[in-house]
Amino acid sequence: MRWLLLLALSLTLNAEFRAGVARVKITPQTPVWLMGFGARTHPAAEVGLDLYAKALAIDDSAGGRVVVVTADLIGFTERSTTEVVRRVMARHGLRRDQVVFLASHTHSGPAVLDRMTISQGEGPAFDREAETYTVGLIDQLDQLIAAALDKLEPVTISSGWTEAGFAFNRRTEQLAVIRPGETFPAPVDHRVPVLRLKRKDGRDFALLFGYACHPTVLTGDTYEVSGDYPGYAQASVEEALPGVTAMFIPLSAGDQRATPRGSRVLAQKHGKSLAEAAMSAKLTLLTGKLQTAMEEIRLPFASHTKEAYEAEALSSDRFAARRGKAMLAAMAAKKMPLDTAYPIQAIRIGAISILALPGEVVVDYALHFKAKYGSRVIVAGYANFLPGYIPTLRLQREGGYEAGDAMMYFMQPGWFTDQVESLVLNGSTRALKSVGLLPSGSTSGSRGSLSPNRVR
Ligand SMILES: [Zn+2]
Numbered sequence: 001m002r003w004l005l006l007l008a009l010s011l012t013l014n015a016e017f018r019a020g021v022a023r024v025k026i027t028p029q030t031p032v033w034l035m036g037f038g039a040r041t042h043p044a045a046e047v048g049l050d051l052y053a054k055a056l057a058i059d060d061s062a063g064g065r066v067v068v069v070t071a072d073l074i075g076f077t078e079r080s081t082t083e084v085v086r087r088v089m090a091r092h093g094l095r096r097d098q099v100v101f102l103a104s105h106t107h108s109g110p111a112v113l114d115r116m117t118i119s120q121g122e123g124p125a126f127d128r129e130a131e132t133y134t135v136g137l138i139d140q141l142d143q144l145i146a147a148a149l150d151k152l153e154p155v156t157i158s159s160g161w162t163e164a165g166f167a168f169n170r171r172t173e174q175l176a177v178i179r180p181g182e183t184f185p186a187p188v189d190h191r192v193p194v195l196r197l198k199r200k201d202g203r204d205f206a207l208l209f210g211y212a213c214h215p216t217v218l219t220g221d222t223y224e225v226s227g228d229y230p231g232y233a234q235a236s237v238e239e240a241l242p243g244v245t246a247m248f249i250p251l252s253a254g255d256q257r258a259t260p261r262g263s264r265v266l267a268q269k270h271g272k273s274l275a276e277a278a279m280s281a282k283l284t285l286l287t288g289k290l291q292t293a294m295e296e297i298r299l300p301f302a303s304h305t306k307e308a309y310e311a312e313a314l315s316s317d318r319f320a321a322r323r324g325k326a327m328l329a330a331m332a333a334k335k336m337p338l339d340t341a342y343p344i345q346a347i348r349i350g351a352i353s354i355l356a357l358p359g360e361v362v363v364d365y366a367l368h369f370k371a372k373y374g375s376r377v378i379v380a381g382y383a384n385f386l387p388g389y390i391p392t393l394r395l396q397r398e399g400g401y402e403a404g405d406a407m408m409y410f411m412q413p414g415w416f417t418d419q420v421e422s423l424v425l426n427g428s429t430r431a432l433k434s435v436g437l438l439p440s441g442s443t444s445g446s447r448g449s450l451s452p453n454r455v456r
Helices: 002-013 078-092 124-150 171-178 228-240 264-279 306-313 318-332 363-376 393-398 405-410 420-434
Strands: 017-025 052-059 065-071 099-103 153-163 167-169 191-199 204-211 245-250 256-258 290-300 339-349 352-356 377-380
Touching: 017 124, 017 204, 052 124, 052 245, 065 124, 065 245, 065 290, 078 099, 078 124, 099 245, 099 352, 153 204, 153 264, 167 171, 171 393, 191 264, 191 363, 204 228, 204 264, 228 245, 228 264, 245 377, 290 420, 306 318, 318 405, 339 420, 352 363, 352 420, 363 377, 363 420, 393 420
Parallel strands: 065 099, 204 245, 352 377
Antiparallel strands: 017 052, 017 153, 052 065, 153 191, 167 256, 191 204, 290 339, 339 352
16 A cells, blocks of 8 residues: 555656647737837738747646746736636646746737737727737637647656847847937846657757747838738747747847847747757756746836826827826726736746746846756746736836836836845745745755655
8 A cells, every 4th residue: 555655656747748739829900009119100901921829738747737838929918817817727727826828929920919019000990900909819719728738748847047148138229319328237048948849759849948038020111911020930949840839038138139120031040949959958858847837026106296297298209198197097086006816837847947037038037047946947027918018126227228217018007116126036936946946055945845856
């Protein structure tokens, strides 16, 4: 009997992973207003590259389960993911922390309501177009998750890191204008995390890879629906490895941009170089449990006066005027947003964990977790919904677009308070601890873990 118990325990510890994948084309009807560049003056009539949403379901045969949904979209919205999760939780018995949505942040895709309307498109026709797309997307994502969960098969999962060099810190340009003569740090994170899933017969099943860089290789003067460099990277992988599903994980790209950029040829070139890096990464087989956790915190906004919004409402900048008017209306209705929800997710697959953070997370966060956890944590941004930019105190002190000025494009009241960095770091640390992960060199609390592959 004891022998049987030990056998059962060891089977649990060396859990077999099973996985299922599914995809759905989410290319909008053209002509369509593309989201991300306020300067675009008309809808796009052509499709450069089809957009996809993809779902990967993994379970560990010991009760651990996760569904990772990726999409060639500028961002998911709270409305879209909340509704999809409500449906799939009821039907599949999933917990909220077992489903994560990651948007590539392409600036050449459609609007997803109810916040993502960063374009000059407005009025009843635009609203109908965006509403129709969002309602359809919710149904598609619902069916996509069901399809991935429907056909789980045994897989092995390996992970590793490689590099790609085309991202640079875009803040240098604006800081030279707003604070001339001063010098500032311009950190980048060129690391490319890779998760590779193979079928029992050795054939490729899925390849997940991430990068910290804005998908703005196609700029505001291009008018074609496209997944930008992440779309081309996924297409390159799927062309090179028949039968594989390639999925892009957006990382801490808030202040990162590709160079050179400005054409479809360059989007293809960066995509191909990223795909080649991901396919050639040296990998280590993952064993152990699949664990998930969610830490729900709130990020408070700095307070702003009615006078400031009155002045903004009169601005010649259409986005400033739109925000000013919206905030005055919110104040009048006593519905002024004081903070935003900020759910932090941790997904641990043996030795590697994905920390999924909502919003345009700046690269400082990736470098912080790299210093604290080494290569054990993949810091994903653009997760679940897009509340705005997530700066660090360093950026808030420097000022500028990512520090808080860009929040008007997200219809948020303004900058976050200077607590944002510590709130995000502390919440993340708690989420990682919930899946059994402690900072390097830390010993307290890690004793007694049943994980067979405690990582160094
Ligand atoms: Zn962005």
